[in-house]
Each structure stands twice: as structure tokens, then as C-alpha cells.
Amino acid sequence: MSRWPTDARERLERAAIELFQEQGFAATTVPEITARAGLTTRTFHRHFADKREVLYAGADASGLATRLIADAPAGLPPLALIMEGLRTVVATRFEGRREDLRVRREIVRSDSGLRERDLQKWADMSAAIRAGFTARGIAAMRAALLADTAVSLLRVSLEEWLDHDDDRELFEIVRTGLDAMRTELAAG
Amino acid sequence: MSRWPTDARERLERAAIELFQEQGFAATTVPEITARAGLTTRTFHRHFADKREVLYAGADASGLATRLIADAPAGLPPLALIMEGLRTVVATRFEGRREDLRVRREIVRSDSGLRERDLQKWADMSAAIRAGFTARGIAAMRAALLADTAVSLLRVSLEEWLDHDDDRELFEIVRTGLDAMRTELAAG
DNA sequence: CGCGTGATGACATGCCATGTCATCGGGTAA
């Protein structure tokens, strides 16, 4: 055992999300969070770069994307790789967490700073995918377009999934989105 | 004539960008900017919501996108509308400003907060396009995917254009990008 | 000629983020 309970980070995270739900993100101060967690402000910023980052603790979709691309069979075409990757991401990070994700989405929507941070996280994921593709020898611009397409597909599908309450599976929506893009681009 | 020179906003903008180039964004304080412009901090925040926003004064690509979609002929297919819109945006906002845009890009790249703000601006543009499409009767998810595709095309092409120094025109790169996406999606 | 209006200045405040140093328990090696 350590001198302090070892779950400081988790306590801060729980306290923060509770307070965000109770009072809103902007109305919650860092001292309030640390008071509820029994810690100090300085310690909060040792665990999280800023007040927004606490909402993304343990997310790291970029790391997962990097691994999935690196581990994919060499011959797999990029688009197939993307769909396989999205299937895994959906299964491990989204499926079964719909209510939790709705709560988080409401908090993010309520604050402009959080919306910007959210965009940054998606951009990080896109950058990771792009890097994975360039590492596989795909040209820069093609890799960037593929990465953006993958992220857009996932993000738009996620919104659709959270908006509605039917029992469509998220990945099914992703596949529908891909078909939509296909016909859109083929037609023009 | 007014009591004060009427160009307060422009003076602030010029002073800010000068200082950002001289010392960097983070190292420049709002009082420094206002001192150079001969104004006060409070006045700065009357013209710009925050220190980052000064870099996007008079940009408003979202407004342009909204107008372009609203004014487009009713029968025009979405993808054709996008390419026509991108041609206009490129011509009126980007073409001929390559060096200026490179300077701004360097400033944005240097600061994480600015990178997030930049993403927000692109997201605003995507939202404007999406709204324009839904107003034309296109279903929500299809509109969102189209909007993201348009913005991604523009953004990736812009990066390519700024990265290189040949005399390829920006819109030519956009067209190449569209072709790349087409073959990508058709192949898989 | 007096008054409203709009832009600015002056002042104060709350909070975020961060640098620095002290403290203290636990693990490690001699």
C-alpha cells in the first residue's frame, strides 16, 4: 500500500463527472472537484492537463487505431482495413455504452471549450489513421482523405445512433453510411 | 468622425498578428496587444471573444457556404453543388493568399489552443453545409456525410497546396482529391 | 441646445493553469 489511496485519478474523474451533471461544466470549479475527491487543485492538474481533459480519461481511440492498422494483414485494401477497424472500435468502445455516451455528449454539447476538445480528439484519431496508412506506403494526400473518411463515418454514425432509440446496431449504421457515400460519389 | 479612430478592431488585429509572429502566440499577452494598438484589455474582449479569435477576424467561411448553397439551382445534385461551392470558396478566400495563409498556419500549428479553434472553424463550415443540405430536403445523415466530405476535401487539399511550392492551382488539387476518393470507394 | 447612443476607459474579480519547494511513506540495496 501506498501512502495515499491509489485511485486518486479515478476519484477525481468520478467527482468531476458528477459535478458536471449536477451543476454544469462551466459552473463547476476545479477546487470543487478536488474538494469532493479529497485532494488539492495542484494534484488535479498533475493527472489532467486541464479541466476538459477529465472527460477523456482512458479514451485513447487514437492508440487503438494505431495498433489496429499496424496489426492488419499487409495485403488488405485500405477501405477494407477501415471497415474492419471500425468494427473493432465500435465493439470495444461504443457498443453497450449508449446511455453513458449520451450523458457525456450532453456535457460536451453544453460548453464551447468542450466541443473544441472533442473535435481535437477526433482529429487525433484521424491523424493516427493517416500515420498508419503512410507507414503502409500510401501517399500523404490519399492517406489523409481515407483517414478523414473513416472518422467522419464513425462520428456521423455515432450521432445517428445516439439520436435514435431503436435497436439498430452502431456498426450497421456505419455500413449504411459507407453505402451512402459510395452512391453519392459514384453518381456525381 | 467618431470620438475614437474607427479602426480599433483592425488595429488590434494587426498588432496581435505582428506580436504572434515576433514572440509566438503563447508568449504574447492581451495587454501587450492592446498596448501596441493603443487600447485597453477590456476593449480587446469587446471585439474578440478571446485571444484566439483574433486570428479568424473576417474569415466567416460558414456564412459564404450557407449563401452558396441557398443560391444554388434547385436541381443541382449535391456533389456538383459542393464542387461549384468549393470552386467559389477557393477563388474568393484562398487563391492568391498562399504566403499569408502559410504564416497563419505556422501560428496555428504552434499552439494547441489555436489548433482546437481551427478545428472548430472547419466544423462550423461543415455544420453550415449540412444545414444547407437539410434545408434542401436531404436526409440528416446523408447531409452530414456530404458536408464532412466537402470540408475534408478542402482542408486536405489546402494542406497539400501549402506544403508544396509548385504552381498547381488549389482547385485542381481539390479535383484530384475528389477523383482519389471516388476510386477509393468504388474499388473497395 | 439638451439628450440619447455607442464606443471606450477604469476598476475589480473569479478562475485556470503552472512553477517551486516541502513532506512523507514505501521500496530497495547494502
Added chain:
DNA sequence: TTACCCGATGACATGGCATGTCATCACGCG
């Protein structure tokens, strides 16, 4: 066992951003 190092936290201080509030003052309008 003991002495020492390490890592996590507390305590304190500081700089800067963003914003609320009220006063000031020229201009134009009736």
C-alpha cells in the same frame, strides 16, 4: 535492520485570461 532514494501529494505563490460594472465623452438627432 537501516539508510537512502523515489514518487505522489500538499502548500504556497504567481501570471494571465475573461468578464461584470460603472463612468466618461464625442457625435448626431430632435
